[in-house]
Amino acid sequence: MKRNLILLTVLLAALSSFSAEYFVDATRPDDTGAATSWATAKKTIQAAVNLTVNGDTVWVTNGTYVLSAEISVTNAITIRSVNGPEATIVDGNGVFGCFSLNDSACTVSGFTIENGQQGVRCADTTPVVVNCVIATNRADFASGGGMFRGTAQNCIFRGNEASDGGGMAEGKSYNCTFIGNVANPFGGAIGANGYGGGQYGGETYNCLFIDNTAGMLGCTIAFGTAYNCTFISTSCVDVYRSVVYNSVFSPEKSANAGSEFYSSCASDLINGVNGNITSTPLFVDEANGDFRLQSNSPCINWGNNSVVSNATDLAGNPRIVEGTVDMGAYEYQEIVGLADSDVDGINDDWERQQGGNQNPGATCSNGVNSILQAYIAGLDPKNPQSRFQMVADKSPASDNILRWNATSGRVYSVYFSTNLLNGFQPLETNIPWTAGAFTDTVHKVDGQGFYKIGVELK
Structure with missing residues (x-):
């Protein structure tokens, strides 16, 4: 039963x-x-x-x-x-x-x-x-x-x-x-x-x-x-x-x-x-009526992933191709390979972190540097206290020790001049950011001199 x-x-x-x-x-x-x-x-x-x-x-x-x-x-x-x-x-x-x-x-x-x-x-x-x-x-x-x-x-x-x-x-x-x-x-x-x-x-x-x-x-x-x-x-x-x-x-x-x-x-x-x-x-x-994006469109990789819910775009293609969603209904399907889509010298990701496309020639909040300079030096353009600074100390052997606020992804160069009218001469180039310092053993006996620090993106 x-x-x-x-x-x-x-x-x-x-x-x-x-x-x-x-x-x-x-x-x-x-x-x-x-x-x-x-x-x-x-x-x-x-x-x-x-x-x-x-x-x-x-x-x-x-x-x-x-x-x-x-x-x-x-x-x-x-x-x-x-x-x-x-x-x-x-x-x-x-x-x-x-x-x-x-x-x-x-x-x-x-x-x-x-x-x-x-x-x-x-x-x-x-x-x-x-x-x-x-x-x-x-x-x-x-x-x-x-x-x-x-x-x-x-x-x-x-x-x-x-x-x-x-x-x-x-x-x-x-x-x-x-x-x-x-x-x-x-x-x-x-x-x-x-x-x-x-x-x-x-x-x-x-x-x-x-x-x-x-x-x-x-x-x-x-x-x-x-x-x-x-x-x-x-x-x-x-x-x-x-x-x-x-x-x-x-x-x-x-x-x-x-x-x-x-x-x-x-x-x-x-x-x-x-x-x-x-x-x-x-x-x-x-x-x-073709509203897909050209390869040089500033809208590529410029959206916000946190509000994306669809797996495909309007054409049925993948919605995100290079890690960041595009603006608009159509996702660009090729790899643009450009970290700087608007060719202004500033990485797209950095601009995105600052709230969107930046004017590279504008002055940042510290009142000294341009937006482009702030990007290269690794500064916060919205912080008035964010500046590129160097300090010089004497070692026990009377060497000049230079230290600065280094940022990852950059390399540094040190220049010296005894007279600003004669320009600067390089002492060391391609200093990795992990060093964050340089010791000048040449000019330790000079009574007067000027140092300049150069910074470049690696």
């Missing part, structure tokens, strides 16, 4: 883990088929969804599926097209939302979702939409024309409108592209009451924003957080009440009140503050 009970338990567990597949074909005459094969496929997606339980998959083949009602999903299922968004279209007919995914742990993959009163609607960020084109949807007097909440991965949001976010609102977007979405009191990309042309609220990672607009403020994003994004526009690239990390703006960000920028590149940021730079990002071909 006990053995039978155990066998029955195992059998029930196996049955409960079984997942079914259902099939949908727009060319079928109706929904009377069992949907268990292509020969018995349903005509509508909703009819197949209604058969599912958690873990099932609905396969949808080529065709345009014009809706007479919004597709509602409540189970943890996968709805997947056979041949991708170019061949499989869900059309809201200008009247209905396309997908209502509620809070289910479902996945919708490989569709063009268009012409809906909201493309995708979710209760939270649990549902996932993957490899979809979400286009020309509207959300009149509502949030998220393309998508409200949910999580979008590798999607294109194009030409959506809403009063509170045309492309996406209050969701998460990973490796997505937002093109030509509009936020205004009657529609927008991601915005509230005309705020945020690209995305309103939520979080966006490794995304590209091109020519999104807003009726009020925040053409790209508003009230959101962006990580490693690239923002492009010929008219408006502003960010409203958002926090931005590791991102690139062209031509500039035109930031409004309440926005914060860290390790980002834009011409109207403050160079060196919070790791930001103001250099031109140097895209491969901005005029023709």
Whole structure:
């Protein structure tokens, strides 16, 4: 009896883990088929969804599926097209939302979702939409024309409108592209009451924003957080009440009140503050839509690794190549081999430690040395007390012993002159930093003399 009970338990567990597949074909005459094969496929997606339980998959083949009602999903299922968004279209007919995914742990993959009163609607960020084109949807007097909440991965949001976010609102977007979405009191990309042309609220990672607009403020994003994004526009690239990390703006960000920028590149940021730079990002071909970085871009290896969560960039390539993440949505994939990417004589890592790109000719806090001199000498440019100093002592044998504050990675030279008008002559060169001192046994009997210490990067 006990053995039978155990066998029955195992059998029930196996049955409960079984997942079914259902099939949908727009060319079928109706929904009377069992949907268990292509020969018995349903005509509508909703009819197949209604058969599912958690873990099932609905396969949808080529065709345009014009809706007479919004597709509602409540189970943890996968709805997947056979041949991708170019061949499989869900059309809201200008009247209905396309997908209502509620809070289910479902996945919708490989569709063009268009012409809906909201493309995708979710209760939270649990549902996932993957490899979809979400286009020309509207959300009149509502949030998220393309998508409200949910999580979008590798999607294109194009030409959506809403009063509170045309492309996406209050969701998460990973490796997505937002093109030509509009936020205004009657529609927008991601915005509230005309705020945020690209995305309103939520979080966006490794995304590209091109020519999104807003009726009020925040053409790209508003009230959101962006990580490693690239923002492009010929008219408006502003960010409203958002926090931005590791991102690139062209031509500039035109930031409004309440926005914060860290390790980002834009011409109207403050160079060196919070790791930001103001250099031109140097895209491969901005005029023709290639926003990858050139090999000499100042954005290479200039981001902040602590806020990186994606393993890949927008193109699907490794997100970090040389130990430090690049700014923007695209990671440069070659080894640049340059410790000084902006060719100003100062190592990139040192500049990064000082808060970002430095002006080598500017005077550091000690009021004496330039930033370049501070870097070479190993000084702290922000500390007024940080100076290169030498002291001279007499040995018992009356030798002159010179000591200085040496720094690793440097070599030193000692020069001597009896008359400053005659210049200096070298006493010793290539003194390793570990020595930190030099003993002059030649000039110990001279009544007067001058020493000079030279320092070079090793």
